[in-house]
Amino acid sequence: MKFFCAGTELPDDSSRGFEIEGRKLFAVRRSGQVYVYLNRCPHRGVGLEWQPDQFLDPSNSLIQCATHGALFLIEDGECVSGPCAGQSLTPVHCREDAQGIWVNL
Template sequence: MKFLCAAAELLDNGSRGFDIEGRKLLAVRRAGQAYVYVNRCPHRGVPLEWQPDQFLDASASLIQCATHGALFLIESGECVAGPCAGQSLAALESREDEQGLWVDL
């Protein structure tokens, strides 16, 4: 497991991007639960954010790809709108402890 960040660095309804060992990742917290995905849109293979740590739509309820506007469910990574509907972001195993958020690469 690789350390991503302290729990306080990923706020509820917030998102952050990471580059760990050359792999681009994103983490989102929803209702206290953290979700970690590979930062790569299944449509074109491009990173999702439009500026650093900006992965959510205006309502902070969906992950949004800045390139073509695809929308993904935070809890599962499933694309529910846009050019890759039916595909999903690649989820990564993660856990949280008193130190913070960890991801299994």
């Protein structure tokens, strides 16, 4: 497991991008739960954010690809709207403990 950040650095309804071992990833916290995905849209293979650490739509309820507007469920990464509907983001196993958030590459 690789350390990502302290839990307090990812508040509820926020997102944060990072790179570990050359892999671009991002994390989202919703209702206290952390979700981590590869930062790669299944449509074009591009990064999702429109500016650093901005992976969510304006309502903070869906992950949004800045390139073509595809929308993904936070909980499982499924695309529910846009050019890659039915496809999903690639999840990355993570856990959180008293030290912070850890990812398993």
